[in-house]
Amino acid sequence: MSKPHLVHRCQSCGASHSRWAGRCSVCGEWNSLEEELVVDGPVGGARPAGPGPGPEGNEGDCVPVALSDVDLSAHAPMPTGIGELDRVLAGGLLPGSATLLGGEPGTGKSTLLLQALAAMASSGRRCLLVAAEESAQQVRRRAGRLGTDVPGVFVVEATRLPQVEAAVASLAPDMVVVDSVQAVSDTEVASPAGSMAQVRACSHGLVALARASHAALVLVGHVTKDGALAGPRALEHLVDTVLSFEGDRYSSLRVLRAVKHRFGATGETGLFEMGEKGLTGVPDPSSFFLGDRLVGAPGSALTVPLEGYRPLVVEVQALVGRSSPVPRRFVTGLDAGRVGFLVAVLEKRAGVPVGDCDVYVSVAGGARACEPAADLAVCLALASSLSGKPLPGQMVALGEVGLGGELRRVNAMPKRLTEARRLGFHDALVPASTERHGARPEDDARPEDGARPRRRELPASTLRQALALALGEGPAVRMAQGERPIVLVGDENQRLR
Numbered sequence: 106m107s108k109p110h111l112v113h114r115c116q117s118c119g120a121s122h123s124r125w126a127g128r129c130s131v132c133g134e135w136n137s138l139e140e141e142l143v144v145d146g147p148v149g150g151a152r153p154a155g156p157g158p159g160p161e162g163n164e165g166d167c168v169p170v171a172l173s174d175v176d177l178s179a180h181a182p183m184p185t186g187i188g189e190l191d192r193v194l195a196g197g198l199l200p201g202s203a204t205l206l207g208g209e210p211g212t213g214k215s216t217l218l219l220q221a222l223a224a225m226a227s228s229g230r231r232c233l234l235v236a237a238e239e240s241a242q243q244v245r246r247r248a249g250r251l252g253t254d255v256p257g258v259f260v261v262e263a264t265r266l267p268q269v270e271a272a273v274a275s276l277a278p279d280m281v282v283v284d285s286v287q288a289v290s291d292t293e294v295a296s297p298a299g300s301m302a303q304v305r306a307c308s309h310g311l312v313a314l315a316r317a318s319h320a321a322l323v324l325v326g327h328v329t330k331d332g333a334l335a336g337p338r339a340l341e342h343l344v345d346t347v348l349s350f351e352g353d354r355y356s357s358l359r360v361l362r363a364v365k366h367r368f369g370a371t372g373e374t375g376l377f378e379m380g381e382k383g384l385t386g387v388p389d390p391s392s393f394f395l396g397d398r399l400v401g402a403p404g405s406a407l408t409v410p411l412e413g414y415r416p417l418v419v420e421v422q423a424l425v426g427r428s429s430p431v432p433r434r435f436v437t438g439l440d441a442g443r444v445g446f447l448v449a450v451l452e453k454r455a456g457v458p459v460g461d462c463d464v465y466v467s468v469a470g471g472a473r474a475c476e477p478a479a480d481l482a483v484c485l486a487l488a489s490s491l492s493g494k495p496l497p498g499q500m501v502a503l504g505e506v507g508l509g510g511e512l513r514r515v516n517a518m519p520k521r522l523t524e525a526r527r528l529g530f531h532d533a534l535v536p537a538s539t540e541r542h543g544a545r546p547e548d549d550a551r552p553e554d555g556a557r558p559r560r561r562e563l564p565a566s567t568l569r570q571a572l573a574l575a576l577g578e579g580p581a582v583r584m585a586q587g588e589r590p591i592v593l594v595g596d597e598n599q600r601l602r
């Protein structure tokens with residue numbers, strides 16, 4: 106066995122350095138290097154892991170097989186029974202696979218997994234929860250509150266890797282949840298629990314255990330706001346799937362995303378609402394976000410951002426306040442820099458004087474619309490708030506706004522419009538190039554009696570045109586404070602109703 110020697114391990118990215126430095130030269134993190142005693146061989150003294158022959162693997166087993174002869178029967182995903190989780194996992198958890206569920210403390214990771222364990226157990230699977238942070242009594246109490254106190258879910262209090270291995274060997278579960286990986290330590294590693302060396306060593310050991318026992322393993326990993334804290338980011342390459350669970354502490358909405366998924370696409374998102382009885386899937390998020398909408402209020406515009414592959418109809422709300430020498434910007438659910446850009450374009454290219462006003466913009470219900478497709482809706486909401494005129498209530502607006510005030514096309518337009526129409530929003534203000542590029546759906550209903558079509562797409566090539574179509578040209582209006590007249594260019598007769 107090689108002589109143990111000292112390295113300086115970055116607690117953020119896991120890189121090892123022979124000398125201490127104030128900053129990690131690999132990831133750039135400051136003050137993240139800590140001493141670690143290592144013995145050459147497998148990382149952190151852990152057992153080797155990964156697909157292929159396990160620790161007991163025999164080199165003689167490595168016979169190539171034709172790809173078409175590879176047996177897939179044992180690799181069918183096991184649905185967890187939590188619809189939104191299964192959607193993100195492309196069907197469920199695979200036997201022998203390893204999944205990392207990362208998220209800030211308090212997001213609801215333990216709740217989600219307890220519900221998943223109970224749902225799996227209800228379908229006859231054997232499920233094990235390794236409680237490394239909480240006592241079995243705390244878990245039982247939580248299960249009672251959630252109504253997930255079902256037979257078939259086993260719990261073991263364990264904080265050391267060999268204990269986990271013994272528990273898995275004795276129960277032979279189909280699914281194992283380790284909550285959390287930062288609270289488990291390997292006695293063979295000298296570093297304290299929660300350190301990068303421990304997290305890596307334990308993860309190696311647990312992944313190898315999952316491969317050998319054919320149990321689907323889910324590791325819980327806490328991350329801080331900047332994604333650091335001993336590990337989860339450095340573990341991503343070790344596991345098959347990385348899920349991130351996000352939520353705002355002031356909102357009950359939780360979003361589950363697959364950051365990496367070896368068995369399916371990563372664009373799917375799952376949406377949950379945290380309530381008194383735990384997490385409930387939100388299968389119709391658009392209706393969820395629009396639930397409290399005040400129809401006809403100035404400053405409110407609808408748009409359809411994509412959350413992963415899913416189009417969601419959301420409400421962008423704007424409030425333009427009095428002008429001040431140092432105008433303030435408050436932005437929630439959108440990119441603040443982008444809103445600043447749109448304010449400048451609105452003023453310069455469309456003559457809407459918002460530049461020196463206080464501006465508040467948010468996406469209602471805790472939703473997000475951080476993509477350029479929402480630009481037009483933000484501009485319309487701002488202009489509507491400033492002028493006091495409401496936008497047409499049944500209209501969605503989609504379009505990227507360029508620096509020249511031009512409207513640029515957005516991707517996946519048919520999908521977005523279909524979602525809007527499903528909810529009864531039949532009018533859509535879209536970039537004129539949408540039509541030219543043939544993205545306009547063929548199915549517009551055009552009544553023969555000359556009445557207005559049930560579905561309308563109103564193309565505009567500039568922000569100015571779009572404002573005229575949506576708000577029309579009215580008499581110059583004054584702000585509540587009586588500061589500035591605002592004239593919106595356009596023809597009132599053309600206005601969308």
Ligand code: TYD
Binds near residue numbers: 380
């Ligand atoms: P938890 O699952 O413990 O979060 P994590 O494991 O990610 O740290 O959930 C923590 C929060 O969720 C806690 O602040 C209370 C809230 N919560 C509910 O609102 N309803 C519930 O039914 C449960 C179990 C938790």
Ligand code: MG
Binds near residue numbers: 215
């Ligand atoms: Mg927890």
